[in-house]
Amino acid sequence: MLIGPSTFNFAAASQAAFAAGAARQVGDAAAVWSGLGALLADAGRRHDMGQAGLAFAGEHRGASQRIVDWIAGHLEGQLIRQGI
Numbered sequence: 010m011l012i013g014p015s016t017f018n019f020a021a022a023s024q025a026a027f028a029a030g031a032a033r034q035v036g037d038a039a040a041v042w043s044g045l046g047a048l049l050a051d052a053g054r055r056h057d058m059g060q061a062g063l064a065f066a067g068e069h070r071g072a073s074q075r076i077v078d079w080i081a082g083h084l085e086g087q088l089i090r091q092g093i
Contacts, residue, residue: 011044030061
C-alpha cells in the first residue's frame with residue numbers, strides 16, 4: 010500500500026504498517042505514480058509487500074470486537090457498582 014504524507018488521523022496504524030513492510034509512505038501524487046511503477050516492475054517486492062500486508066491485517070483482525078468487549082466489561086462493572 011502506498012500512503013501519502015498526511016497520516017494524522019491514523020498515525021499509529023500507518024506507522025505500524027510501515028514498520029511491518031506492508032505500506033510505504035510517499036510524499037506527493039507524483040511519488041504515488043513513481044512508487045506504483047516501481048512495484049509493478051518488481052514482482053518480488055509486490056509479493057513481499059503483499060505477504061506483509063496479509064500478516065499485518067491478520068495481526069489486527071478482531072480489534073473492533075476486542076474494543077467492544079472491553080467497553081461492555083467496563084459498563085457491566087459500572088452498572089453492578091451502581092446496583093442497576
